Amino acid sequence: MNHRSFALVAIVAGAALLTAPAWNFQQDKKAISAYIIKVVSDVEKRTPTTGWAKAVTLSELKSGHEVRTGEKSFALIKFSDESKVAVRPKSVLTIQGEVEGRQILNRNVYIERGRAVFNIRKQESEQFRFTSPISVASIRGTEGGTGFEPSNSEADITIITGVADFQSTVTNCQTSVGAGQTGTIDSTGQCQTGNATANELNQNNPSSDQNQGGDQDVDQQGGTGTDTTGTQSQPPPQGPRFSLNSSLSGSLRSGQAASLRVALANPPVVISSVTLYYRIQGDASYKSLAMTLSGQNVSGTVPAGDIKAGSTKTFEYYFSMAGSDGVIYTFPEANPEANPYTLPITPRIITIRIPVTDPSGTQKFLEISYEE
Numbered sequence: 001m002n003h004r005s006f007a008l009v010a011i012v013a014g015a016a017l018l019t020a021p022a023w024n025f026q027q028d029k030k031a032i033s034a035y036i037i038k039v040v041s042d043v044e045k046r047t048p049t050t051g052w053a054k055a056v057t058l059s060e061l062k063s064g065h066e067v068r069t070g071e072k073s074f075a076l077i078k079f080s081d082e083s084k085v086a087v088r089p090k091s092v093l094t095i096q097g098e099v100e101g102r103q104i105l106n107r108n109v110y111i112e113r114g115r116a117v118f119n120i121r122k123q124e125s126e127q128f129r130f131t132s133p134i135s136v137a138s139i140r141g142t143e144g145g146t147g148f149e150p151s152n153s154e155a156d157i158t159i160i161t162g163v164a165d166f167q168s169t170v171t172n173c174q175t176s177v178g179a180g181q182t183g184t185i186d187s188t189g190q191c192q193t194g195n196a197t198a199n200e201l202n203q204n205n206p207s208s209d210q211n212q213g214g215d216q217d218v219d220q221q222g223g224t225g226t227d228t229t230g231t232q233s234q235p236p237p238q239g240p241r242f243s244l245n246s247s248l249s250g251s252l253r254s255g256q257a258a259s260l261r262v263a264l265a266n267p268p269v270v271i272s273s274v275t276l277y278y279r280i281q282g283d284a285s286y287k288s289l290a291m292t293l294s295g296q297n298v299s300g301t302v303p304a305g306d307i308k309a310g311s312t313k314t315f316e317y318y319f320s321m322a323g324s325d326g327v328i329y330t331f332p333e334a335n336p337e338a339n340p341y342t343l344p345i346t347p348r349i350i351t352i353r354i355p356v357t358d359p360s361g362t363q364k365f366l367e368i369s370y371e372e
Contacts, residue, residue, distance in 0.1 A: 031063035032097035032107060034079045038213045042070030043087075061095050068092045069114070074213050079107070081121045083128070086211045088115040088147070115147030119206040130157070131169075135185045139164040145204030145211075153187030158196050158204040160328055163335060166191060178335025179328075195334060198242070198268055201327050208326040242266050244319075244331055248341070254309040254348040257301050262319075264296040270324040274298050277337075278306070280345075281314035286337070291319075309347035316340040 036043070036059045045055040046066045055067065055075065067075055067087055075087040077095070081104065087093060091114020097107035108129045109116055120128045122141025130137040132148035135155035142162030148155045157166050159177050167174040171189025182196040202208055243265045252258045264271060274293055277286040291300040298319075307315065318336035321329040330336045354366040 029098050029100050029105065032079075032095065032099050032104065033063075034061045034077050034095055035059065036061065036067070036075050037078045038074070038076035040075070040213045041073035043073055043075045044068045044070075063096050063098065064094065066092060066094045074210075076213060080104075083120045084118065084206065085109060086117040086206060086213075088117065088145075088211075090114050091116065091147075111146065111148045113148055113150050115145060117145035117204055117206050117211045119143050134169055134187060134189075136167045136169060137164050138167075143206050145206075154184060156182060156184045158182040158200045160201065160205050163338075166193075176335075178338065180330050180333040181335065198327070201329075202325055205327050207328075242268055242329060248343060251344045251346045252307050252315050253346045254307055255304055256307060257304040258307055258315075259299070259301045260291075260317075261297065261299040264298065264321075267296070267329075268323070268325075269327070271321050271329070272324055273322045275320045276300055276302075276317060277320060277340075278302060278315065278317040280306075280308055280310045281312040281316050281342070282310060286316075307345060309345045313345045313347060315343040315345050317343070 036045070036055055036057065039055055039057050039059075043055040044052045044067070045059055045061065046052045046068070047062075048064045052068065061067065061077065067077070069075055069087050069089055069091050071089055073089050077085045077087065079085075080099075085093075092112040093114065093116060094110040094112070095107075096110060098105040106127075106129075108131055109118075111130060111132045116130060118128075118130070118139075120139055120142050127138050127140055128142075130139070130146045132146075132155045133150075134153060135148070137146050137157050139162065142159060142164055144157060144159040144162070144164070146155070146157040157164055157177055159179050159181055161179050163176060163178045164183070165174060166177050166183040166185065168185045168189040168191050170187070173185070173189050173191040175183050175191045175193045177183035177193050180196055180201065181193050182200050183191065183193045185191045196204075203210070205211065208214075244262050248260055248262065260276065271293065274291040276289040276291050278289065279286045287306060289300050289302060291298045318340045319331045320336075321331075323329060332339055332341065352368045354368065355363060356366050357363050
C-alpha cells in the first residue's frame, strides 16, 4: 500500500510540472547591447543618464546609447550576431533595439549626422533599420553605407551587396537600392536611385581600409573632402568606365559543359578574383564558380550537369569581381541577382527505340523522341 501511494504522489507531482503555466519559462525582453571593438582618435559615448565621456575599446553600448566621432576619428561597433557598423568621422548615432533570450527582435541605428558603413548578418525574423531625421533604410543581410548631412538635409545609401528599401519619412516616397547603386532622399521627400560611382562604392565598402579604421582623411559623406580654407576639393578624375569588352552570345546545349570567356576593359584597379554566379531561370538560388584570370581575360567551365533546359530554357548569370582596393565590382552593375545576364539553352532530344513485331511477324522499332 505504501509503495502504491508513493507512486501516485510521484505521478501527480509530475503532472503538475507538465501543466505549469508557460509563462514560467518565458524570457523577458531586454535592451539590445553591442560593443565598440575599435577606437581611432576622438570617440565618445553618452547614455540617457550620463553626459559625453571618452569611449575605449570594448565599451558596451545598450539601447539608447549614443556614439560620437570627431574629425579624422573612427569607431567600429559589433553586435552579438557578428553584424558590424563602422562609424565614420564627424558622426553622431544612437543604438536602439530589443532582444528576447538570444533572439534579436528589432534593431535600429539612428544617424543624427554623419555616416555609418555596415555589414549586417541576415536574420530570418528581424529587419535591421538605419534611420535619419528624413529617412528609413530597411535591410537584411546587406553590405553598404548610409548617411545624413544636416547642412543640406539629404540622406543617402550605397549598397555593395544585397538590397535595401529606402523610404522618406516626409512623403513616404520609397525606392529599392540594389548592389552597385546609390539612393538619395532630400528634405522635400523626393527619392531616387542610380548607379553608384567607383568612389561611392569604395567609400561605402565595409572591407576597405578606411572602414576598418585605416585612413580617416575624408568627411562624413565619404566622397569629397573640405580643406582648411573652406573650399571643397574635387574627387580625382575618373578614367574610362570599367566594363566587359566582350559578352557571351549564342546558345548553350542541355547536358553539355559550357566554357565561358570574357575580357575586362579599363579596370580601375588590379582585379584579384572573379566569381561567376549562375542558375537555370526559375531556380531558387545561384551556384558559384571561381573563374581563372589571365591578364585581362576571364574564363571558366560550367559543369554539364548544371546545364539543363528545364521549362524556361534560360541560363542566368552574373560576375562578381574583387578589386585590390577592397571594392566588389559586379556585372551587371545594378542589382545583378535580380537582373542577371541570360543565355538560351537548347534542349537535348532524347530518343527511345522500342522493339515491336508487326502482324506479319517482322521485328521493327518504334522510336519516341522528346525534349529533356
